[in-house]
Amino acid sequence: MILSSHDRRLLLGPLNKNNAILVQILGICSALAVTAKMEPALVMGISVTAVTALSSVILSLLRDAIPTRVRIIVQLVVVSALVIIIDQLLKAFAYDVSKQLSVFVGLIITNCIIMGRIEAFALANKPWPSLLDGIGNGLGYAFILLIVAFFRELLGSGTLFGLPVIPGACYRWGYANNGLMILPPMALILVGIVIWIHRARNKDLIEP
């Protein structure tokens, strides 16, 4: 293993016991909005990972130069600049996906995970651990989005990544796609179920 155990914890912790969505309940809004289908959820996960990783590194490099009083504004400027660049790149090179995600790319700026990790970690740590922390948290977010999107797309539309997976015979026997799955409330309920399972497996996370 190239990474030390400390680095590994930074990178992999957010995928389990430090997951931003499951444990800190951050970034819920977009987790509800883009999870009706797998493909937008995947691209959203990748985009958020890129933004958390890059913004953490940039702000960690600048951490000794940023005046404390304007640090939130500085964070916002850096994060928004990165989001705009990602949006422009998607429009030029991945036009179809950028259309699917539409406004939600711009809304990455408001994702609490990004600002949360910068405030809590990047401003107090060196660039390398900040990069790992950013990637880890981005992946943790992407992971939950994909779990939720998997069940919503499978049960709501009968497809995965747009490809039909439920055999036509099932529909002839009376199976029907559950329209409720693609509505926003089911995203919230699914996130709740995932949190429930996660807490049940990690008893130490249960608040007294």
Next chain:
Amino acid sequence: MNKEGNQYTFLFSIALVVVVSVLLTVVSTGLQPRQNANVENEKRQNILRSVKIEVSREASGEMFDQYITRRLVVNARGEEIPGDAFAIDPGKEMKKAPGDRRLPLFIARVNGETKYILPVRGTGLWGPLWGYISLNEDKNTIFGAVFDHKGETPGLGAEITREEFRSRFDGKTLFEGDRLVAVRVEKGGKASGPHEVDAISGGTITSKGVEAMLLNTLSCYEPFLKKQP
């Protein structure tokens, strides 16, 4: 210099903003041609899709010239006026007074039949909707419909772009006797008759936007549609 002093804070902020704005300008101007080409090719793709010709975005330029035999611009009285139909933005034209509008349309030749392709423009839940409606030679029966949107909710309103929704418009007619009624988008699977289609579950406001878009835009073309060739 004192890091927490006013002077340093101002200098730091100014430097940061200048660096970021230069960076964004470079990225934006550098990618502009590619983005514009994507948008124009997608427009060609959508126009062709309305007459049921599926092409890749790369091949759209060539195929467009092959199938679209004429592009013309008409005014509110249905008379042809000079102008480039492809370059006109129907969204801007709809904001003008009805008499000043330049209305673009395309005539395609598909399998030996003439099809009229009319752009439509409207508003959904979160932002603009647009699309193309192709009509048969009778200028009444819908041959195909294509819709697109800026920011409708994925999985809900955004479903208007899907074949499954668009094909519901095929064969519907615009005129009831002499009156232009376009096509209503009805909730709850009760749509019937030649002027109604089913709406999208969870996308009612977008569906109603499609309905309003068809009626508003197509009524501008009414004099042209009523004119016998």
